[in-house]
Amino acid sequence: MSQTVVASGPGHRLFLAVPRGAPPAAGWPILYLLDGNAAFDFLTPDHLAAVPGLMLAGIGYDTDRQFAREQRTLDFTAPEGPGDGIRPDPVHPGRLAGGAAQFLDRLTGPLRAAAEAAAPVDPTRRTLWGHSFGGLFTLYALLTRPGAFARFAAISPSIWWDEALIRRVADGAGRLASPPPLLVALGDREKRSGSDGPPPDGPAPATMRFVADLRDRNGLSPQVHVLPGLVHIQTIAGSLPLALPFAADAVPG
Template sequence: MTTATDVTIAGAQRFDLAGANGGAYRVMVAVPRGPIPAGGFPVLYHLDGNAVFASMVEALRIQAPRGPATGVAPGVIVGIGYSVDGPFDRNRRTFDYTPAADPATLGERPDGGAWTETGGADAFIEVLETQVKPLLAGLAPIDPARQALFGHSLGGLLALHLLLTRPEAFARIVAVSPSLWWNGGALLRDLEARHASLPANRARVMIAVGGEEEPPETPGEDPHAARRRSHRLITNARAFADRLPADVFRILPEENHGSAVHAALGPALRFALPAGPAPDLTGTRP
């Protein structure tokens, strides 16, 4: 008789964390096997952990053992998710990943529904800094100077907001399809206001966006296509990357908003967990 058992991710652990901001978080951690680097392991934290953790861990597990060929070093993967069964807790992530804004100015939500509570980004960043990072420090020998953050969509918005408000909190930041349309493009204006004061040792930044995320106008298109175009995801991502400037700006051909996150995993791992000396990124931005 054939029996069925649950599939697990080898070497991964899950922790339930009560956030000081009132959120209930599921923190998933995968520590690589093998020798510990002299300075400790580098770390890649990523948002939307329920949706991406398994993919991130397996992508790293395949690439890290062949670092000279893949450009990826072994590292700790930390997924920050929520205590839900599905890939997203939409209401909570909307709150956690958005900077403060006047609800009256937000307009229609991308899915056409009404906005739930927003504006919890700074309190969520406190959870990352004062609860998630110390949790990890007690689990594995890590290199505090080689910590990276990955976020997609509203998570990408949060990552870039953190860059501007705490530019030295992470060594590297990856923002995929960042929702820079939020609050009428407020983060682009914030970049302009803070640009001169960003320290020289701020995080290095990679921004990526799907090539299909700003579709051209077509006759008889559905309202969803028009709404996506109005968000100007490619235009805004390029503008942010140019002004910062980002170390890497990449358009992912033929990828849409949902598929871009997985298409970006390979480039993101090479950027966030580089094998050997920091790579020469000259020429990586079109």
């Protein structure tokens, strides 16, 4: 794997890890990692060595912080109502929400084009990974544009954020004609930031119910992994040994 290179663009930073050597005839399989600033911080040489034939693209923000909290809240949450769907965040005062449809256009348009200009990519072997709000967005992308990626990995998705809305998105999707593979991972000690009390003992019930409903209602067959002993932030690193081979093993479809 070549050394990671960083490219800056308007509002975003693109982090790339490109395999060494000649690409396959169809191009490299590629894993898109949302919150790329944080995701690439958690990647290790051992992670990359385990998947030498997988290209990685971190979609980050133009900041030196791991997370651009206001921007990711806007980008990763589903729209509601007419027009562009942008509205005040009902959970975090002072933030905006509802920009997921617009961000999905950018992700599959100019951001994808910039990432894939760096090396030949197999368009049938793209995987999307997201953590927390990024995991929520990954589910939104799967339910609204299941053909945008070949595989999806939703890590500790923030189902608690307007759960009724993401359930309406799932209801609107119905049973998918060709459901793509879905990996879901979450810790058994996660709790919301700022909440009182000790960490729970077990995975988030709302997430587990939602994933079960994806199977029953939408025809998906999620691979569900409960990561023992992990709190919310730890599931970024904890998910990588699962998500990287999941993306690398994606077969052309």
